[in-house]
Amino acid sequence: MLRLDHVDVDYDGVPAVVDATVEVPDGSVVAVLGPSGCGKSTLLRAVAGLERPRAGTISWDGVDLGGTPTHKRGFALMFQEGQLFGHLTVARNVGYALRLRRPRRRAADAERVASLLGLVGLEGYADRLPATLSGGERQRVALARSLAADPRLLLLDEPLSALDAGLRERLAGDLHDILRAAGTTTLVVTHDQEEAFALADRLVVMRDGRIVQQGDIADVWARPADAATALFLGYARVLEGRAAALVLDAAGLPGAPAVAVRRSALTLAPTGVLRGVVRSARATPDHLRLVVAVDGAGDLDAVAGPGTHAGPGDEVGLAVDAARVAAVTAADAR
Amino acid sequence: MRRLATLLGLAALPLAVLGVFFVLPVAGMVGRGVWPDGVFDPGAVLDVLTRPRVHRVLWFTLWSASVATVVSVALGLPAAYVLHRLRFPGRGLVRGLLLVPFVLPTVVVGVAFRQLLREGGLLGGLGLDGTPTGIVCALVFFNVAVVIRTVGATWEGLDRRPAEAAAALGAGPVTVFRTVTLPALRPAVVSAASVVFLFCATAFGVVLTLGGSRYSSVETEIYLLTTELLDLPAAAALSVLQLVVVVALLVVAGRARRTPDAQVQRSTARAQPVRRRDLPQVAVTVVLLAAVATPVVALVVGSLRRDGAWTLDSYRALGGRGGEPGDPTLVVPVTEALLNSLRIAVDATWMSLLLGGLVAVVVTRRSRGRAERRLRGALDGFFMLPLGVSAVTLGFGFLITLDSPPLDLRSSPLLVPLAQALVALPLVVRTLVPVLAGLDDRQRQAAASLGAGPLRAFATVDLPATWRPLLAAAGFAFAVSLGEFGATSFLVRDDAPTMPVVIFRLIGRPGAGDYGAALAASVVLAATTALVMLAVERLRVPALGAW
Numbered sequence: 046m047l048r049l050d051h052v053d054v055d056y057d058g059v060p061a062v063v064d065a066t067v068e069v070p071d072g073s074v075v076a077v078l079g080p081s082g083c084g085k086s087t088l089l090r091a092v093a094g095l096e097r098p099r100a101g102t103i104s105w106d107g108v109d110l111g112g113t114p115t116h117k118r119g120f121a122l123m124f125q126e127g128q129l130f131g132h133l134t135v136a137r138n139v140g141y142a143l144r145l146r147r148p149r150r151r152a153a154d155a156e157r158v159a160s161l162l163g164l165v166g167l168e169g170y171a172d173r174l175p176a177t178l179s180g181g182e183r184q185r186v187a188l189a190r191s192l193a194a195d196p197r198l199l200l201l202d203e204p205l206s207a208l209d210a211g212l213r214e215r216l217a218g219d220l221h222d223i224l225r226a227a228g229t230t231t232l233v234v235t236h237d238q239e240e241a242f243a244l245a246d247r248l249v250v251m252r253d254g255r256i257v258q259q260g261d262i263a264d265v266w267a268r269p270a271d272a273a274t275a276l277f278l279g280y281a282r283v284l285e286g287r288a289a290a291l292v293l294d295a296a297g298l299p300g301a302p303a304v305a306v307r308r309s310a311l312t313l314a315p316t317g318v319l320r321g322v323v324r325s326a327r328a329t330p331d332h333l334r335l336v337v338a339v340d341g342a343g344d345l346d347a348v349a350g351p352g353t354h355a356g357p358g359d360e361v362g363l364a365v366d367a368a369r370v371a372a373v374t375a376a377d378a379r
Numbered sequence: 380m381r382r383l384a385t386l387l388g389l390a391a392l393p394l395a396v397l398g399v400f401f402v403l404p405v406a407g408m409v410g411r412g413v414w415p416d417g418v419f420d421p422g423a424v425l426d427v428l429t430r431p432r433v434h435r436v437l438w439f440t441l442w443s444a445s446v447a448t449v450v451s452v453a454l455g456l457p458a459a460y461v462l463h464r465l466r467f468p469g470r471g472l473v474r475g476l477l478l479v480p481f482v483l484p485t486v487v488v489g490v491a492f493r494q495l496l497r498e499g500g501l502l503g504g505l506g507l508d509g510t511p512t513g514i515v516c517a518l519v520f521f522n523v524a525v526v527i528r529t530v531g532a533t534w535e536g537l538d539r540r541p542a543e544a545a546a547a548l549g550a551g552p553v554t555v556f557r558t559v560t561l562p563a564l565r566p567a568v569v570s571a572a573s574v575v576f577l578f579c580a581t582a583f584g585v586v587l588t589l590g591g592s593r594y595s596s597v598e599t600e601i602y603l604l605t606t607e608l609l610d611l612p613a614a615a616a617l618s619v620l621q622l623v624v625v626v627a628l629l630v631v632a633g634r635a636r637r638t639p640d641a642q643v644q645r646s647t648a649r650a651q652p653v654r655r656r657d658l659p660q661v662a663v664t665v666v667l668l669a670a671v672a673t674p675v676v677a678l679v680v681g682s683l684r685r686d687g688a689w690t691l692d693s694y695r696a697l698g699g700r701g702g703e704p705g706d707p708t709l710v711v712p713v714t715e716a717l718l719n720s721l722r723i724a725v726d727a728t729w730m731s732l733l734l735g736g737l738v739a740v741v742v743t744r745r746s747r748g749r750a751e752r753r754l755r756g757a758l759d760g761f762f763m764l765p766l767g768v769s770a771v772t773l774g775f776g777f778l779i780t781l782d783s784p785p786l787d788l789r790s791s792p793l794l795v796p797l798a799q800a801l802v803a804l805p806l807v808v809r810t811l812v813p814v815l816a817g818l819d820d821r822q823r824q825a826a827a828s829l830g831a832g833p834l835r836a837f838a839t840v841d842l843p844a845t846w847r848p849l850l851a852a853a854g855f856a857f858a859v860s861l862g863e864f865g866a867t868s869f870l871v872r873d874d875a876p877t878m879p880v881v882i883f884r885l886i887g888r889p890g891a892g893d894y895g896a897a898l899a900a901s902v903v904l905a906a907t908t909a910l911v912m913l914a915v916e917r918l919r920v921p922a923l924g925a926w
Contacts, residue, residue, distance in 0.1 A: 057748065058749065095824055095827075115824065115827035116827040116829075116831055116832050116833075116835075116836070117830075120828060121829055122824065122828035128819065128822050130825075130826075130839060130840065132843040141829055141839070142829040142830050145829070145830050145831055190829065191828075191829070194829045
């Protein structure tokens with residue numbers, strides 16, 4: 046189990062990570078989620094031994110890693126752009142860590158490379174050079190290369206960010222399955238909440254170098270610690286005061302200082318508790334997206350089925366889906 | 380702490396060598412001037428700077444270097460465009476040919492220009508023999524290659540799209556060049572110009588052979604003061620002045636190229652076929668090619684003619700000692716001098732590669748924290764110092780400081796190669812640094828995170844990328860060593876001279892036979908260096924592109 050205990054990391058004299066305490070239990074996949082520049086990559090590099098913490102300890106199974114150089118940690122780090130060795134074939138890239146072992150077991154190594162290439166869906170690519178691969182294929186090779194090291198811990202730095210949207214979604218699913226199949230303990234950092242949700246069991250949310258919230262992914266999702274976290278997790282708006290009270294009441298939830306609302310939390314319903322006047326309407330393939338001026342709550346987002354006809358000026362009723370709103374206890378940070 | 384220890388461990392050998400064989404001799408030379416007869420007397424040194432002759436020397440150095448720099452840039456820019464942005468048959472050959480002058484031994488260039496400009500020479504009618512114009516022409520001949528290579532490498536990697544965007548917004552070709560292309564090239568142009576200025580201002584062999592004692596630059600003046608007038612305080616004063624100016628220039632040049640090295644985001648643009656509007660640039664390139672070829676042709680022709688007839692006599696004379704019997708000028712045949720030169724060059728090459736390789740690794744490792752970065756920056760600057768110190772000062776410093784135990788090395792066969800290795804060191808470092816610095820550090824980190832130790836990571840990431848530049852650097856060092864004259868002229872033993880020394884001795888003698896032998900020997904030496912350089916060019920390393 047990886048444990049970070051009150052870790053501070055400075056980057057060029059400027060604090061990049063402040064007082065980080067995180068645990069990564071064996072076999073779990075933990076995602077560190079935060080906007081760019083929040084210090085999450087520095088945190089990952091500190092775990093890999095590429096940055097030295099100014100204070101605090103990073104330990105594995107209770108053993109302090111402070112004096113252990115990167116190559117002796119047994120943590121494989123996979124970079125955003127893969128960082129394949131351009132002069133080596135796919136098979137030799139994947140087999141790199143195996144060739145570092147003494148004594149060599151050539152036959153077994155070749156078999157392992159082949160099975161890893163199978164695992165990432167690249168059979169038949171063994172003799173290609175990295176330059177001839179697409180971005181997604183390169184990331185798969187990088188993943189296979191990292192897994193070949195049989196790492197105690199796999200570190201992924203924005204593993205899918207360099208890829209285009211469609212590929213990212215597909216590869217995220219594959220990566221999830223591969224990590225579960227290999228049973229590798231994994232720490233992944235990303236700024237993309239969808240990537241985090243697709244891969245991880247646990248979520249650590251970072252902002253400005255500090256950890257603002259961590260826990261099971263569903264818990265964090267359902268109870269964002271503050272407004273900024275809620276917005277970063279993909280909630281469309283955070284309502285406060287009277288607006289919050291109205292929405293929470295309509296959803297049948299207990300009162301809270303603020304409430305985070307997803308775009309699709311309010312739906313058009315003739316019998317809805319909330320009443321308002323449509324300000325604008327825009328059609329998308331899935332929904333009719335509305336902005337409704339709700340009595341006593343101001344402008345709110347709402348959706349209606351694609352067949353609905355609601356235009357600006359219409360008076361409508363809105364229902365609240367309790368699963369798509371989250372009470373926020375700390376209303377500040379905005 | 381451990382990182383700093385590793386850094387200093389790697390730097391230890393180059394530091395020690397540079398300390399003993401560079402700082403000590405130069406300091407000894409300067410000290411000899413400032414402490415004449417053991418008494419501190421800076422007044423004598425300052426007095427030197429008020430002499431009218433010194434003023435003339437300084438002024439000549441300054442303006443000849445400035446004019447040569449401006450002309451080199453003016454001719455080099457169009458040629459860089461033609462050779463790096465356009466596509467035509469024989470482009471590689473033309474590139475190679477234009478690079479050759481840069482590595483031709485200075486003495487050879489001097490002899491070639493003399494042969495070209497002297498009475499009865501190919502351009503003898505112009506009356507340029509022994510004039511400042513002749514010297515400037517020779518300096519340009521040398522340094523145009525630096526501009527072409529430095530600017531060309533950047534130009535080649537320049538993204539075409541901003542220029543296309545400007546054109547689409549209605550900018551004509553000239554406006555596009557002025558507003559988009561030139562600003563992007565400016566760091567390369569500035570760094571090329573500063574290096575050219577540096578080379579021109581410290582040129583030795585060319586000025587000595589062409590200027591005689593009438594036109595003297597700081598560098599040749601130091602030589603004359605040291606060897607002929609034995610005026611050490613004056614020589615020391617000029618050495619210090621030169622060191623200060625050159626270091627200042629290096630700092631300014633370093634500031635000017637503070638933009639990221641083009642190496643990192645290089646995307647070689649596809650070369651275009653030659654179009655009509657490229658004609659002016661092509662014309663300049665053709666003229667340049669002719670101008671570069673003329674002295675070489677004059678040299679070759681001169682070596683093949685004697686008394687108005689074609690003959691190989693001059694080459695036959697290379698096997699003998701030339702001159703009158705009993706004349707002590709030439710102790711060995713030229714052929715033996717060539718063997719000496721080659722042997723010394725091999726030693727100088729491995730020495731400068733060893734030192735330069737270590738230095739390049741030390742200065743390109745990613746720094747953690749400001750203190751480490753400063754330390755690396757300081758080391759980087761320190762190892763560039765040989766660029767700024769007169770080779771003459773270095774050579775003479777060797778003589779006066781390495782003459783007593785425990786450093787009595789005057790008779791060591793490694794002394795000459797060592798001095799030449801130090802002269803070549805900056806070139807080797809500058810060839811390797813951009814390549815090593817251009818490597819993504821995360822490649823090394825990826826190797827480390829897969830379990831590779833530092834050595835293994837080096838073998839995986841650094842070596843595959845650097846073997847070509849290493850070979851190229853070896854070629855440069857070899858060529859520099861073959862042509863090195865300033866330091867060598869002091870250190871070489873009379874019975875084991877190198878080619879440039881022999882050539883200089885030969886042209887100093889009156890006989891027509893000796894002059895012919897000097898021409899022939901120059902051709903042989905030039906051919907040897909040119910062969911090495913064409914081999915380097917085949918490696919396609921954008922060297923010289925990172926000053």
